[in-house]
Amino acid sequence: MKHAVWILLVIMLAATAQAAEIHLKESETGTKIKNQLISINTETGDIIKQINEDGTLELEITKGQTIELTVDNQETQGKDYYRKIKYSGEQEIILFPVGTIRGIIKDSLDNIVGFADLKFACKPLPKINHPSNADKFGTFTTVAPVGKCKVYASYGNAIGFKExxxxxxxxxxxxxxxxxxxxTIPTKKYAGIGFILLIAIAALGIILYLKTKKTTKPKQEPKKTNRSEDITKTLSKKEKEIVQYLELNKGKALQAQIRHNTGIPRTTLARIIQSLEDKNILKVRKEGKAVKIKLTDWFLGKE
Known part of the structure; x- marks a missing residue:
């Protein structure tokens, strides 16, 4: 019995949160976020703390715990940065710039509508759990990513939106x-006609296919190759990862964005970028604190 109690105590002690020092940085430039109030929502409750002058935050947290971080600059009216993540022991957390939306729902006669359904069409990052309904007073409040955002509201068969x-x-x-x-357009009365048309189109397609197959011989097209494909085959795994990320982002990105999305450590990333620059695959340009990375025209086969 005593042995079982000791085992239970060890497990409980291992599960207790340990103090972690986390560096908070801005997603676009990698700049440290300092001297700001931050609201921390965890599974155990909400607390408000002050971010240190060096951009660090001491936090009692365990790995696997979900945390929601909201930075509020007292000089602005809305929230300023936001991120919700499942903590896995990282020492650096990137926060995304946000603002605050405060809304009210009304019908066509200017009456307030409580409990209306809500839908938000905003930028995908950061991922935000927006409210799905207005409250009984017809109001709602949420943070939202910087940029264009469209908010839809509906109640019964009435709908409206705001961009x-x-x-x-x-x-x-x-x-x-x-x-x-x-x-809602009724579809039952047209179902039979639609089914007949679908069969007719399918039959016509089969006839044309068989006719074309008899009169034409298949041509074997040459395998397409280009400079970027040939060069990519010679790169290491992490070099390919960086190149492929840039290709998915119109050939350019900030170094901080690459580090955040690939998970490659800062020093390793700097070394790989230098290697790719030496190979004339990347072009690096510094603008203030931001480091801009782009694929070269030579690599893309434009020169």
């Missing part, structure tokens, strides 16, 4: 009026 531009730290007050109607 807005969010700036960092801004508090945007909006009013959504349910002045449009959701119309």
């Amino acid at each position: 807005i531009q969010i700036e960092q730290g801004e508090l945007k007050d909006i009013e959504i009026q349910l002045d449009k109607t959701i119309t």
Whole structure:
């Protein structure tokens, strides 16, 4: 019995949160976020702390715990940075710039509508769990990524929406009026006609295919190759990862974005970028604190 109790105590002690020093940085430039109030929401509750002057935050947390971080600069009306992650022991967390949306829902007669359904179409990063309904007073509040955002509201068959531009730290007050109607087009009466047309189109397609197959011989097209494909085959795994990330982002990105999305450590990333620059695959340009990376025209076969 005593042995079992000791084992239980060891497990409980191992599960207790340990103090972690986390560096907080801005997603676009990698700049440290300092001297700001930060709201920390965890599974055990909410706390508010001050980020240190060196951009660090001491936090009692265990690996695998979900944390929601919201930075609030007292000089702005809205929230300023946000991120929700499952903590896995990282010493650096990237926060994304946000603003705040505060809205109210009204019908076409200007009456307030409580519990209306909500839908948000904003930038995908950071991932935010927006409210799915207004409260009983017809209002809602949420943080939102910087950039264009469209907010939809509906109640019954009435619907409305508002498209807005969010700036960092801004508090945007909006009013959504349910002045449009959701119309459902009946499909049963047209189902039979649609089925017949579908069969006719399929039959015509088969006839044309068989006719074309008899009159034409298949041509074997030469295998397409280009300079970028040939060069990529010679790169290491991490070099390929960086090149492929740039190709997916129109051939350019900030070094901080590459590090955040690939997970490659800072020093390793710097060494790989230097190697790719020496091979004339990347072009590196510094603008203030930001480091801009792009694929060269030579690598892309433009020269």
